[in-house]
Amino acid sequence: MTDRPTFQIVDQLSRIPSGPAVAPGTELLDTRGRALRDLRISVTDRCNFRCIYCMPKGVFGKDYPFLKRPELLSFEEITRLVRLFASHGVRKIRITGGEPLLRRGVENLIAELAAIGGLELTLTTNGVLLPRMAQRLRDAGLDRITVSLDALDEATFRLMNDVDFPVSDVLAGIEAAEKAGFGPLKVNMVVKRGVNDHAILDLARHFRGSGHIVRYIEFMDVGSSNGWRMDDVVPSREVVERISAEFPLESLEANYHGEVAERWRYADGQGEVGVISSVTQAFCSSCTRLRLSTEGRLYTCLFAQQGHDLRSLLRGEADDDRLRAAIATVWHARSDNYSEIRTAETAAARKIEMSYIGG
Ligand code: SAM
Ligand code: SF4
Numbered sequence: 001m002t003d004r005p006t007f008q009i010v011d012q013l014s015r016i017p018s019g020p021a022v023a024p025g026t027e028l029l030d031t032r033g034r035a036l037r038d039l040r041i042s043v044t045d046r047c048n049f050r051c052i053y054c055m056p057k058g059v060f061g062k063d064y065p066f067l068k069r070p071e072l073l074s075f076e077e078i079t080r081l082v083r084l085f086a087s088h089g090v091r092k093i094r095i096t097g098g099e100p101l102l103r104r105g106v107e108n109l110i111a112e113l114a115a116i117g118g119l120e121l122t123l124t125t126n127g128v129l130l131p132r133m134a135q136r137l138r139d140a141g142l143d144r145i146t147v148s149l150d151a152l153d154e155a156t157f158r159l160m161n162d163v164d165f166p167v168s169d170v171l172a173g174i175e176a177a178e179k180a181g182f183g184p185l186k187v188n189m190v191v192k193r194g195v196n197d198h199a200i201l202d203l204a205r206h207f208r209g210s211g212h213i214v215r216y217i218e219f220m221d222v223g224s225s226n227g228w229r230m231d232d233v234v235p236s237r238e239v240v241e242r243i244s245a246e247f248p249l250e251s252l253e254a255n256y257h258g259e260v261a262e263r264w265r266y267a268d269g270q271g272e273v274g275v276i277s278s279v280t281q282a283f284c285s286s287c288t289r290l291r292l293s294t295e296g297r298l299y300t301c302l303f304a305q306q307g308h309d310l311r312s313l314l315r316g317e318a319d320d321d322r323l324r325a326a327i328a329t330v331w332h333a334r335s336d337n338y339s340e341i342r343t344a345e346t347a348a349a350r351k352i353e354m355s356y357i358g359g
């Protein structure tokens with residue numbers, strides 16, 4: 001059986017120390033003055049893809065020791081936590097994974113979260129299960145969907161997902177999401193030099209004029225298994241230049257403070273694209289995101305080496321006040337700015353895998 005590298009780190013974690021009481025409604029600020037606004041929740045560490053930049057087949061094979069069901073936070077546990085996070089200023093929830101649509105009954109979780117009220121509910125998926133799930137998710141109260149798609153030609157797409165899923169499955173998922181009323185969608189493409197960078201323009205051509213927004217993401221050194229090298233990164237600046245050479249682009253203002261994607265519009269009015277420059281232009285100074293892992297650990301950064309165990313508190317005697325204090329303790333102590341200090345050495349360090357922590 002394959003070793004589960006991330007868990008050697010996770011197992012060293014201790015419980016969150018008891019902090020002072022924090023009243024509901026208190027806005028939390030970290031050591032850099034950043035408020036807590038977004039929560040990403042990984043609902044499963046499993047996936048039907050083995051994307052080479054995320055869950056490479058050589059490492060995450062069929063016999064990889066994924067989490068067992070009792071280890072996962074239940075929907076009741078997640079909902080209880082989300083209520084507490086909402087009382088501390090969280091406004092946006094992203095359901096992710098692994099592949100979140102593989103978590104049985106995920107639409108029931110969406111319905112429970114929608115009943116809390118005042119939250120923007122979003123989900124990121126590889127799209128292949130959308131034909132049967134999109135309408136159920138819409139009916140449950142999901143607001144928006146982001147679909148990942150790394151190429152339009154069959155050979156490259158299969159090379160990226162490494163399990164032979166055809167592009168047509170994802171395109172069918174996008175169509176189902178549109179039909180269910182989710183349009184316009186965001187379509188995420190991770191760009192890896194020499195592997196799928198020719199698809200930058202393919203996606204631009206395909207989605208121009210559709211209303212959907214393609215967002216080009218720089219390949220990141222998340223986890224410890226994707227063999228990241230700086231040479232594999234195509235800087236967003238180059239992505240914009242390449243698209244502009246065929247379809248001139250003009251820069252747009254951000255929609256809100258802390259927006260991750262830099263926005264560009266087609267000069268001829270055919271819509272917009274985004275670039276996410278996590279490697280070449282760090283946006284840590286406005287990072288308001290916290291991550292809740294599949295088994296209930298809090299991570300204050302995508303590149304964290306350590307999480308904070310909320311599940312043992314949840315499953316112990318902790319009341320809401322104790323949980324609120326624990327959340328505040330974690331956020332108040334947060335100082336992460338990994339992307340501002342990335343070096344070849346930090347990139348090689350062991351970090352938690354993205355599929356577990358939630359991308
Ligand atoms: N399985 C779902 C999917 O692929 O959309 C949700 C989870 S996935 C971890 C979330 C996002 O992270 C996807 O858009 C994926 O492309 C992105 N991602 C994963 N590994 C990445 C990496 N090494 N660099 C940049 N983005 C990455
Ligand atoms: Fe699965 Fe998403 Fe990771 Fe690809 S990026 S392996 S679809 S979790």
Ligand code: SF4
Pocket residue numbers: 283284285287289300301302303336337338339340
């Ligand atoms: Fe936020 Fe960490 Fe990414 Fe910086 S590196 S933007 S702190 S998740």
